[in-house]
Amino acid sequence: MKKQLLIIAAAALGFAACKGGLQKGPAGLEYTINEDAKGDSIKVGDFISLNIVAKTEADSVLYNSYETGRQSQTLVPKSMYDGDLFYAIMKLTKGDSATIKINIDSAEKKGQPRPPGIKGKYIVYNLKIMEVIKKDSTKEQEFQTKINAFFKAEGNKEKVAEAGKISKYIADNKLVTVKLPSGLQIVNTVEGTGDKLNAGDSVMLNYTGKLTSGKVFDTSLADVAKANKTFNPQRPYTTLNMLIGMGKVIKGFDEGVMQMKKGGKATLIIPSALAYGEQGMQGGMIGPFSPLVFEIELVNVIPSKALPAIPAMPSAAKK
Numbered sequence: 001m002k003k004q005l006l007i008i009a010a011a012a013l014g015f016a017a018c019k020g021g022l023q024k025g026p027a028g029l030e031y032t033i034n035e036d037a038k039g040d041s042i043k044v045g046d047f048i049s050l051n052i053v054a055k056t057e058a059d060s061v062l063y064n065s066y067e068t069g070r071q072s073q074t075l076v077p078k079s080m081y082d083g084d085l086f087y088a089i090m091k092l093t094k095g096d097s098a099t100i101k102i103n104i105d106s107a108e109k110k111g112q113p114r115p116p117g118i119k120g121k122y123i124v125y126n127l128k129i130m131e132v133i134k135k136d137s138t139k140e141q142e143f144q145t146k147i148n149a150f151f152k153a154e155g156n157k158e159k160v161a162e163a164g165k166i167s168k169y170i171a172d173n174k175l176v177t178v179k180l181p182s183g184l185q186i187v188n189t190v191e192g193t194g195d196k197l198n199a200g201d202s203v204m205l206n207y208t209g210k211l212t213s214g215k216v217f218d219t220s221l222a223d224v225a226k227a228n229k230t231f232n233p234q235r236p237y238t239t240l241n242m243l244i245g246m247g248k249v250i251k252g253f254d255e256g257v258m259q260m261k262k263g264g265k266a267t268l269i270i271p272s273a274l275a276y277g278e279q280g281m282q283g284g285m286i287g288p289f290s291p292l293v294f295e296i297e298l299v300n301v302i303p304s305k306a307l308p309a310i311p312a313m314p315s316a317a318k319k
Contacts, residue, residue: 026083027110028103035128037095042076045135047147048089049073052127057120060229067215069165070287071130071154081110089129097128155278158289162272166291169212169269177269180259184252185269192264192298199245200304203257206239206297217285239299250275253294262301268294 022032042048049071054062065072079087084107088100101122108114115123133146170177170185177185197203208219216228222237242248244257252270260266272278272289280288 026087028106029083030101030103030122032099033096034099035095035097037093039093039095039132040134041093042090042129042132043135044076044078044086044090045137046076047073047131047133047135047143047150048076048129049131049150050127050129052125055124055126056118057122057124062115062118062123064215067213068211068285068287069213069290070285075135080112083110084112092129094129094132097126100125100127155288158287159278162289162291165212166269166271169291169293175267175269180255182252182255182274183271184255184274186256186259187267187269188260188264189267190263190265190297192261194262194301195303196261197244197258197301198304199258201244202241202302202304203244203298204239204241204300205257206299208295210293210295211285212291212293215285243304250292252292256294257296257298260296260298262298265295265297268292268296270294 022030024030050073051065051071053064053066056062061067076086076089079085079090081087088098092098101124103122104114104118105121131150133143133150136143166185169175175187177187179185206220208216208221208224210216216224216230219225219228219230220237220240222231225231225237245254247254250270252268252274255274256266256268256270270292272291275292276286276288276290278288280286280290286292
């Protein structure tokens with residue numbers, strides 16, 4: 001299981017180790033300790049795993065590890081200045097939780113880039129330290145072994161939980177699925193027309209990809225991206241045009257679209273074995289053993305026999 005780096009929209013926050021109530025700290029910080037566990041404080045080089053929710057003052061969620069079903073992990077670096085993110089974390093210990101309000105202007109003055117598109121004076125963080133593995137420079141191999149064991153244990157938990165996630169999603173959404181031998185499950189919401197697809201056919205489709213928590217991680221539809229706060233003005237939102245059945249996408253997506261016909265709409269429930277497997281998508285929100293849900297509209301199909309032939313390369317002249 002690969003390490004997943006801590007994902008936070010703004011990289012700086014201040015903190016002081018005062019207990020109880022709303023407190024103030026460096027760089028315009030306001031914070032409160034919700035749970036104060038006992039233990040050694042986190043230090044530079046320690047490995048940590050935590051749950052974190054980052055919001056704007058208007059309560060717009062920037063990041064939520066609970067939605068992805070994955071804690072965030074990192075090795076703690078030296079803080080860039082007194083009051084930044086890791087300065088704060090190093091005042092905590094395993095089991096601690098805190099609510100922290102970060103003054104964006106103050107962080108910017110300290111050299112941190114201002115998060116784009118954020119309005120208001122603060123970013124509000126709610127975090128809980130779930131695990132700490134203490135660094136010991138004299139026992140580097142033992143330290144790495146403990147980290148690897150942590151990821152293996154987390155992966156095993158996700159593997160065991162996968163079937164339950166799929167069953168819960170189906171039950172919660174009252175779906176009646178058709179399960180294929182591969183494990184892929186399909187709900188045809190609109191039956192299409194025309195011939196069955198063949199590998200190599202060119203398809204034009206709209207899609208929305210979700211985790212079983214309902215969190216949208218990708219879509220071809222601008223209105224869906226805006227509604228789910230994943231809209232990126234730098235990318236085009238248009239149909240996906242591709243050759244189907246040629247291994248250009250994850251196996252479950254290929255297999256599911258191959259069951260559809262032109263004009264059809266379907267929901268695909270894809271087990272991790274047909275998606276990103278035990279590794280997940282490094283750097284993204286799709287973790288190890290994550291089942292995925294895709295809502296697909298098959299807009300158009302061009303059979304492979306109707307595609308223009310690729311000219312053959314001329315044979316080399318004999319000498």
